[in-house]
Amino acid sequence: MDPKDLIARLRTGLPADAVLTDPDVTGSYANDMANFCAAGTPAVVVLPRTVEEVQHVMRTAAQLRVPVVPQGARTGVSGAANATDGCIVLSLVKMDRILEINPVDRLAVVEPGVINAVLSRAVNEHGLYYPPDPSSWEMCTIGGNIGTAAGGLCCVKYGVTAEYVLGLDVVLADGRLLTTGRRTAKGVAGYDLTRLFVGSEGSLGIVVRATLALRPSPPQQLALVAEFASVAAAGRAVCEIMARGHAPSLLELMDRTSIRAVNDMAQMGLPETTEVLLLAAFDTPDPSADLAAVGALCEEAGATQVVPAEGAAESDLLLQARRLAFTALERIKPAMLIDDVCVPRSRLAAMLEGTTAIAGKYGLTIGVCAHAGDGNTHPLVCFDPADADEERRARESFDEIMALGLALGGTITGEHGVGVLKKEWLARELGPVGLELQRGIKDVFDPLGILNPGKLF
Amino acid sequence: MDPKDLIARLRTGLPADAVLTDPDVTGSYANDMANFCAAGTPAVVVLPRTVEEVQHVMRTAAQLRVPVVPQGARTGVSGAANATDGCIVLSLVKMDRILEINPVDRLAVVEPGVINAVLSRAVNEHGLYYPPDPSSWEMCTIGGNIGTAAGGLCCVKYGVTAEYVLGLDVVLADGRLLTTGRRTAKGVAGYDLTRLFVGSEGSLGIVVRATLALRPSPPQQLALVAEFASVAAAGRAVCEIMARGHAPSLLELMDRTSIRAVNDMAQMGLPETTEVLLLAAFDTPDPSADLAAVGALCEEAGATQVVPAEGAAESDLLLQARRLAFTALERIKPAMLIDDVCVPRSRLAAMLEGTTAIAGKYGLTIGVCAHAGDGNTHPLVCFDPADADEERRARESFDEIMALGLALGGTITGEHGVGVLKKEWLARELGPVGLELQRGIKDVFDPLGILNPGKLF
Numbered sequence: 001m002d003p004k005d006l007i008a009r010l011r012t013g014l015p016a017d018a019v020l021t022d023p024d025v026t027g028s029y030a031n032d033m034a035n036f037c038a039a040g041t042p043a044v045v046v047l048p049r050t051v052e053e054v055q056h057v058m059r060t061a062a063q064l065r066v067p068v069v070p071q072g073a074r075t076g077v078s079g080a081a082n083a084t085d086g087c088i089v090l091s092l093v094k095m096d097r098i099l100e101i102n103p104v105d106r107l108a109v110v111e112p113g114v115i116n117a118v119l120s121r122a123v124n125e126h127g128l129y130y131p132p133d134p135s136s137w138e139m140c141t142i143g144g145n146i147g148t149a150a151g152g153l154c155c156v157k158y159g160v161t162a163e164y165v166l167g168l169d170v171v172l173a174d175g176r177l178l179t180t181g182r183r184t185a186k187g188v189a190g191y192d193l194t195r196l197f198v199g200s201e202g203s204l205g206i207v208v209r210a211t212l213a214l215r216p217s218p219p220q221q222l223a224l225v226a227e228f229a230s231v232a233a234a235g236r237a238v239c240e241i242m243a244r245g246h247a248p249s250l251l252e253l254m255d256r257t258s259i260r261a262v263n264d265m266a267q268m269g270l271p272e273t274t275e276v277l278l279l280a281a282f283d284t285p286d287p288s289a290d291l292a293a294v295g296a297l298c299e300e301a302g303a304t305q306v307v308p309a310e311g312a313a314e315s316d317l318l319l320q321a322r323r324l325a326f327t328a329l330e331r332i333k334p335a336m337l338i339d340d341v342c343v344p345r346s347r348l349a350a351m352l353e354g355t356t357a358i359a360g361k362y363g364l365t366i367g368v369c370a371h372a373g374d375g376n377t378h379p380l381v382c383f384d385p386a387d388a389d390e391e392r393r394a395r396e397s398f399d400e401i402m403a404l405g406l407a408l409g410g411t412i413t414g415e416h417g418v419g420v421l422k423k424e425w426l427a428r429e430l431g432p433v434g435l436e437l438q439r440g441i442k443d444v445f446d447p448l449g450i451l452n453p454g455k456l457f
Numbered sequence: 458m459d460p461k462d463l464i465a466r467l468r469t470g471l472p473a474d475a476v477l478t479d480p481d482v483t484g485s486y487a488n489d490m491a492n493f494c495a496a497g498t499p500a501v502v503v504l505p506r507t508v509e510e511v512q513h514v515m516r517t518a519a520q521l522r523v524p525v526v527p528q529g530a531r532t533g534v535s536g537a538a539n540a541t542d543g544c545i546v547l548s549l550v551k552m553d554r555i556l557e558i559n560p561v562d563r564l565a566v567v568e569p570g571v572i573n574a575v576l577s578r579a580v581n582e583h584g585l586y587y588p589p590d591p592s593s594w595e596m597c598t599i600g601g602n603i604g605t606a607a608g609g610l611c612c613v614k615y616g617v618t619a620e621y622v623l624g625l626d627v628v629l630a631d632g633r634l635l636t637t638g639r640r641t642a643k644g645v646a647g648y649d650l651t652r653l654f655v656g657s658e659g660s661l662g663i664v665v666r667a668t669l670a671l672r673p674s675p676p677q678q679l680a681l682v683a684e685f686a687s688v689a690a691a692g693r694a695v696c697e698i699m700a701r702g703h704a705p706s707l708l709e710l711m712d713r714t715s716i717r718a719v720n721d722m723a724q725m726g727l728p729e730t731t732e733v734l735l736l737a738a739f740d741t742p743d744p745s746a747d748l749a750a751v752g753a754l755c756e757e758a759g760a761t762q763v764v765p766a767e768g769a770a771e772s773d774l775l776l777q778a779r780r781l782a783f784t785a786l787e788r789i790k791p792a793m794l795i796d797d798v799c800v801p802r803s804r805l806a807a808m809l810e811g812t813t814a815i816a817g818k819y820g821l822t823i824g825v826c827a828h829a830g831d832g833n834t835h836p837l838v839c840f841d842p843a844d845a846d847e848e849r850r851a852r853e854s855f856d857e858i859m860a861l862g863l864a865l866g867g868t869i870t871g872e873h874g875v876g877v878l879k880k881e882w883l884a885r886e887l888g889p890v891g892l893e894l895q896r897g898i899k900d901v902f903d904p905l906g907i908l909n910p911g912k913l914f
Contacts, residue, residue: 103700104803105803156642160643179888182799184832184871185613185799186799187870188605188617188656188868188874189875189886190883190886191653191661191898192619192652192653193895195649196652199645199647242563245584245585285741285742285743342639342644343641345561345642375641376643411639411643415643415645433629434635434647437902441648444897445897
């Protein structure tokens with residue numbers, strides 16, 4: 001395939017400024033934020049603004065058998081948005097309109113390039129709430145969130161992106177337009193194609209419009225922080241909180257490495273003498289009462305100190321400290337591998353203790369923060385890629401952490417997805433029967449294999 | 458295919474009492490509760506008790522190319538569980554063990570034949586709640602609920618069955634065992650096969666085990682009843698309640714025909730001079746306050762009377778009246794067609810007014826009860842099948858109600874499924890592209906077409 005022919009054909013259905021070919025520019029679209037994930041050189045980057053333009057791109061790609069890599073804000077951490085050699089990078093960021101916000105039907109209709117925080121603030125003005133809040137929410141797009149089935153801090157109470165996608169418009173591999181799902185609260189007409197696209201990492205079609213469920217805005221949340229001398233004690237507290245029927249709006253954990261990294265970067269004044277911090281918040285009508293009950297459970301489980309935030313501002317500060325952990329840990333070493341193992345929450349302490357043991361075995365700094373209420377841990381392996389031995393140890397520890405997660409009845413990815421980073425591990429988690437069926441579905445939607453090839457499988 | 462050969466082969470892997478061949482007995486397995494749905498004569502009914510026995514049945518069926526119709530309690534109302542001629546009816550009712558209830562991980566692991574109410578009561582003893590509550594909850598099975606993605610009264614606050622299925626064990630068409638999903642709160646490893654099976658009406662595989670998410674038991678709910686002189690006013694009230702951010706645990710509607718039918722059958726003393734009753738309930742920490750707010754909104758919308766229940770017992774009685782509506786309306790005429798159209802809740806009043814007009818046009822009694830908060834209406838077309846003209850009018854009105862639902866941006870089925878009853882309408886709702894992809898998925902899972910053939914498509 002001649003790239004000039006490809007570009008010429010793309011230009012017949014796209015405005016001049018929507019087709020980027022300067023290698024210095026297109027090269028900047030090669031990667032998402034993952035480490036250790038190969039990325040190729042795109043032949044061209046296209047920035048369509050309409051459904052018809054996306055259809056034109058896909059028709060052209062299908063005719064010429066050119067791979068297409070769909071992209072949002074490229075904030076992903078699994079390489080799912082990485083370019084392959086000679087591909088069309090299909091960036092959806094210019095399709096960024098909020099088309100409808102409907103308080104009666106509690107839904108929004110959006111284009112895929114809308115930024116998560118922009119949508120969140122827009123619906124908030126109508127008294128509504130779009131819960132999914134990945135760490136990158138100020139940058140990441142709704143289309144990217146759908147592609148990865150993104151989570152966030154909210155999930156322990158409100159669930160992940162998948163639970164908020166009612167219906168989709170999708171441009172298929174051959175350029176045809178598919179509408180899935182509904183605008184209604186319920187619906188069971190046929191197989192749930194909507195849900196199939198959520199988390200499919202651009203491998204089944206290009207989402208060009210989404211109908212999203214919204215909730216009423218909850219009351220302002222209030223938080224507390226509890227200090228523990230061991231992960232075992234913190235794990236017990238998490239189990240008790242959930243077993244007693246509490247519904248925290250977040251239940252987060254930071255280990256000593258994360259705490260120190262955050263203090264070093266942002267002088268947050270978090271207590272450094274403790275092994276583990278647990279952050280709990282409630283957005284219920286009477287959060288103080290809920291916090292008091294949860295604080296008591298933490299103390300029973302062995303917390304050395306429990307400090308409720310004094311009001312909303314201090315709660316927000318605690319939340320901000322947790323949100324800074326990734327960035328802070330990234331400063332420890334030149335590179336970082338971000339794991340995303342989710343285990344049944346009853347196995348959280350075992351997962352954390354095992355991770356500590358793995359860090360010791362490999363002589364590495366592995367900071368851990370976790371969506372503790374979900375059992376979703378993010379072990380962050382800090383290393384220097386210039387040190388070949390340390391890099392090898394980092395990779396091996398990363399794999400050993402996933403193996404531990406599977407052994408504890410968990411999954412290799414709670415919310416970050418598979419992409420390039422974990423595709424060998426996906427095969428292990430799914431097993432041969434599951435993998436065969438997943439490939440069969442891929443073939444139904446993309447018989448030519450042009451949609452984000454080399455990802456997932 | 459020789460039925461004797463089929464039966465002999467089935468017996469090699471099943472206990473003697475698990476293979477039923479007496480035509481008087483097998484004939485009683487031919488139908489679910491739907492009207493107007495063709496049912497054939499099964500060659501044999503099997504009642505396996507283990508996964509291995511189900512695998513044996515499917516291997517045998519695949520070898521001999523015999524269709525298999527999976528069944529739960531046959532309480533469905535779309536014919537999805539109806540036998541086809543010469544089929545194996547695969548009843549899962551003997552696989553009825555609750556294998557695990559885990560309060561920390563908030564999940565249960567069950568076999569498909571567990572009855573919904575049995576599970577609900579069992580988890581309740583652990584302070585947990587399994588929300589999906591179809592009308593038939595005292596009889597229907599979890600496997601059947603998964604097959605149809607069943608809903609219920611709870612859905613306006615707690616969602617449908619699909620939202621509570623974390624993972625499945627499925628025996629595939631060729632007898633292999635597939636495990637999907639997870640035991641964790643979150644997970645995004647590959648395409649969501651779990652969700653694909655939910656609502657697939659036994660057409661993709663045989664669910665033999667399910668991991669179900671549970672919630673903490675909510676407080677006892679309290680209800681009110683509001684009377685309206687028009688569906689338009691009741692529709693306005695529903696819109697206001699939802700737009701103002703209320704989260705009722707149920708929000709149900711009964712029209713005058715339903716009210717009278719329930720009074721006639723059960724002397725419930727519901728007010729007969731009103732056009733519409735709206736039932737709202739809250740299971741919040743302070744339900745009286747929520748009910749007062751919602752009562753005020755009902756009055757603003759034009760309610761002629763608002764009566765809060767005096768305590769839990771009276772609330773239960775109101776709920777019971779609503780649950781009796783189907784049975785009560787069935788007594789009006791020898792037969793009844795049950796529609797299940799769900800529209801965006803903002804279009805509820807239009808849907809109800811349109812249904813009244815259709816009843817008038819065809820000279821029929823059509824009672825309506827509705828999960829009003831979800832926009833999910835159940836127009837119940839009462840008719841006498843001995844009267845050919847009335848039967849024709851009933852069918853035509855039934856179709857016209859679905860057409861109206863689609864025109865209002867709704868779906869032909871909110872929670873009852875497609876089965877035989879609505880398969881022509883499914884094609885209309887999905888359109889050719891969607892239908893082609895759905896068929897493609899079916900072929901991946903069931904290349905021989907032996908799983909519940911003639912349903913859905």
